[in-house]
Amino acid sequence: xxxxxxxxxxxxxxxxxxxTVLDGVDLDVGRAESMVIIGGSGSGKSVxxxxxxxxxxxxxxxxxxxxxxxxxLAAREREQVNARIGMLFQGSALFDSLKVWxxxxxxLVQGRGISRADAKPVAIQTLGQVGLGPEVGxxxxxxxxxxxxxxxxxxxxxxxxxxxIFFDEPTTGLDPIMADVINDLIVACVRxxxxxxxxxxxxxxxxxxxADRIAMIYKGRIIWQGSVKxxxxxxxxxxxxxxxxxxxxxxxxxxxxx
Amino acid sequence: MNxxxxxxxxxxxxxxxxxxISGFAFQAIRHLVTPPWYFGLIGRQMMSIGYFSLPVVGxxxxxxxxxxxxxxxEGSSRFNAESTVAAIVVVGLTRELGPVLxxxxxxxxxxxxxxxxxxxxxVTEQIDALTTLSTNPFKYLVVPRVLAGTVTLPALxxxxxxxxxxxxxxxxxxxxxxxxxxxxxxxVDYLETNDVVSGLVKAGVFGFIVALMGCYHGYHSKGGAxxxxxxxxxxxxxxxxxxxxxxxxxxxxxxxxx
Ligand SMILES: Nc1ncnc2c1ncn2[C@@H]1O[C@H](COP(=O)(O)OP(=O)(O)O)[C@@H](O)[C@H]1O
Ligand SMILES: [Mg+2]
Numbered sequence: 001x002x003x004x005x006x007x008x009x010x011x012x013x014x015x016x017x018x019x020t021v022l023d024g025v026d027l028d029v030g031r032a033e034s035m036v037i038i039g040g041s042g043s044g045k046s047v048x049x050x051x052x053x054x055x056x057x058x059x060x061x062x063x064x065x066x067x068x069x070x071x072x073l074a075a076r077e078r079e080q081v082n083a084r085i086g087m088l089f090q091g092s093a094l095f096d097s098l099k100v101w102x103x104x105x106x107x108l109v110q111g112r113g114i115s116r117a118d119a120k121p122v123a124i125q126t127l128g129q130v131g132l133g134p135e136v137g138x139x140x141x142x143x144x145x146x147x148x149x150x151x152x153x154x155x156x157x158x159x160x161x162x163x164x165i166f167f168d169e170p171t172t173g174l175d176p177i178m179a180d181v182i183n184d185l186i187v188a189c190v191r192x193x194x195x196x197x198x199x200x201x202x203x204x205x206x207x208x209x210x211a212d213r214i215a216m217i218y219k220g221r222i223i224w225q226g227s228v229k230x231x232x233x234x235x236x237x238x239x240x241x242x243x244x245x246x247x248x249x250x251x252x253x254x255x256x257x258x
Numbered sequence: 259m260n261x262x263x264x265x266x267x268x269x270x271x272x273x274x275x276x277x278x279i280s281g282f283a284f285q286a287i288r289h290l291v292t293p294p295w296y297f298g299l300i301g302r303q304m305m306s307i308g309y310f311s312l313p314v315v316g317x318x319x320x321x322x323x324x325x326x327x328x329x330x331x332e333g334s335s336r337f338n339a340e341s342t343v344a345a346i347v348v349v350g351l352t353r354e355l356g357p358v359l360x361x362x363x364x365x366x367x368x369x370x371x372x373x374x375x376x377x378x379x380x381v382t383e384q385i386d387a388l389t390t391l392s393t394n395p396f397k398y399l400v401v402p403r404v405l406a407g408t409v410t411l412p413a414l415x416x417x418x419x420x421x422x423x424x425x426x427x428x429x430x431x432x433x434x435x436x437x438x439x440x441x442x443x444x445x446v447d448y449l450e451t452n453d454v455v456s457g458l459v460k461a462g463v464f465g466f467i468v469a470l471m472g473c474y475h476g477y478h479s480k481g482g483a484x485x486x487x488x489x490x491x492x493x494x495x496x497x498x499x500x501x502x503x504x505x506x507x508x509x510x511x512x513x514x515x516x
């Protein structure tokens with residue numbers, strides 16, 4: 001590839017105690033590309049994102065954003081890198097002590113020093129982009145349904161117009177219709193911002209809708225990657241088993257069979 | 259099995275904890291003295307840690323002063339030394355019982371609340387979310403609480419001293435038949451500046467300990483609701499023990515043989 005990828009991971013390792021979670025992850029995500037990582041629960045998908053964000057320090061390996069190594073950045077530089085990244089957390093992770101609009105405006109007010117008065121209209125407008133009216137902005141996160149919380153979390157992730165957005169299981173726990181609404185919102189938001197997106201999911205319908213490219217992680221490694229069209233004819237038995245949701249196959253779940 | 263192994267393990271775990279807590283305290287202080295500061299949050303924490311602890315601390319001081327007067331009268335009347343009641347009440351309260359009891363009450367009321375709140379933020383990924391929104395969790399969560407604990411406990415103890423002395427006065431004059439004017443005169447005569455100052459220094463140290471332990475255990479909690487519960491217990495227990503240990507060393511520094 002001629003130009004440097006937006007995000008590049010090389011041989012990233014991470015273990016927690018005796019448990020190896022990432023065992024040499026290699027991944028390139030191109031500029032303005034939407035990459036979806038699929039894989040079973042506990043296969044290290046969230047840990048991969050947290051390594052890129054600097055929330056978890058990898059034991060070994062290199063991570064670059066725009067060609068700049070990020071693993072051992074000082075706190076100040078890390079903040080500058082993270083200011084260009086938005087993240088939608090698996091459990092939404094809304095601040096329950098703040099109102100909805102304050103959540104959405106958080107990165108603008110605390111991170112960028114914009115005044116609350118100036119940030120509020122931006123927050124309300126961003127809520128509009130995810131289909132929530134201004135009256136929702138005055139509620140507390142605890143008063144919202146799971147689907148609405150996800151949308152607020154999406155609004156918070158995009159409010160500061162990041163260049164890179166991470167989505168950690170954006171549709172898990174939602175009904176199929178709300179899941180599709182979230183998928184559409186993600187596609188629209190990413191396109192509007194021209195952002196590079198990395199999403200995690202084990203929902204194939206969601207992956208097909210969001211992705212330009214799909215990578216599958218298994219046992220701490222990327223075992224396959226390709227475009228959306230290729231996934232049905234990947235010729236990879238692991239991918240086949242995963243997309244057809246079969247219990248039988250090369251992927252062994254740790255299920256005790258007496 | 260080597261019989262020394264368990265002992266070594268305990269010692270290692272202990273040293274590890276001491277190291278981790280010292281590192282945490284060092285980080286908290288480093289962020290405390292460097293901008294940005296969140297003054298709004300500091301004010302809010304002062305209200306919830308200081309002001310709202312007034313009833314608990316005040317009641318504790320009132321009854322402690324009352325009991326002290328009863329007990330000392332009982333004991334000293336055997337030697338016809340009843341006139342020492344006022345002196346012992348005021349010195350005992352300002353030097354020891356005021357700061358120690360207020361510190362222990364604060365550990366129960368505030369240390370637990372801080373650990374639960376910060377711990378919940380940890381396990382719901384809200385602390386990770388702070389980082390991705392370009393906000394340093396130490397500056398946003400730890401500094402306001404530690405600062406509020408350190409400056410409000412001395413203020414609380416000052417009030418507690420006055421209430422406690424008043425409790426002793428009440429019992430002495432209403433129940434034990436002391437002359438009010440003489441009692442107050444004795445109180446003022448026996449009290450030295452150093453009694454109050456040492457008590458306030460203790461209070462500052464204890465307030466720091468309570469808030470720090472709450473933040474430390476909350477910040478490092480893991481594993482859902484159970485983990486938060488464990489963090490809360492650990493915060494209260496470790497703060498209480500550290501208060502009693504620190505109490506000895508501050509006393510030694512002020513009143514140890516010169
Ligand atoms: N902070 C941590 N400490 C210890 N183990 C962790 C931590 N974070 C994740 N793990 C473990 O790493 C494995 C992968 O986790 P994760 O990346 O969250 O899985 P998923 O692919 O479902 O997102 C899990 O077994 C989890 O228990
Ligand atoms: Mg996950």
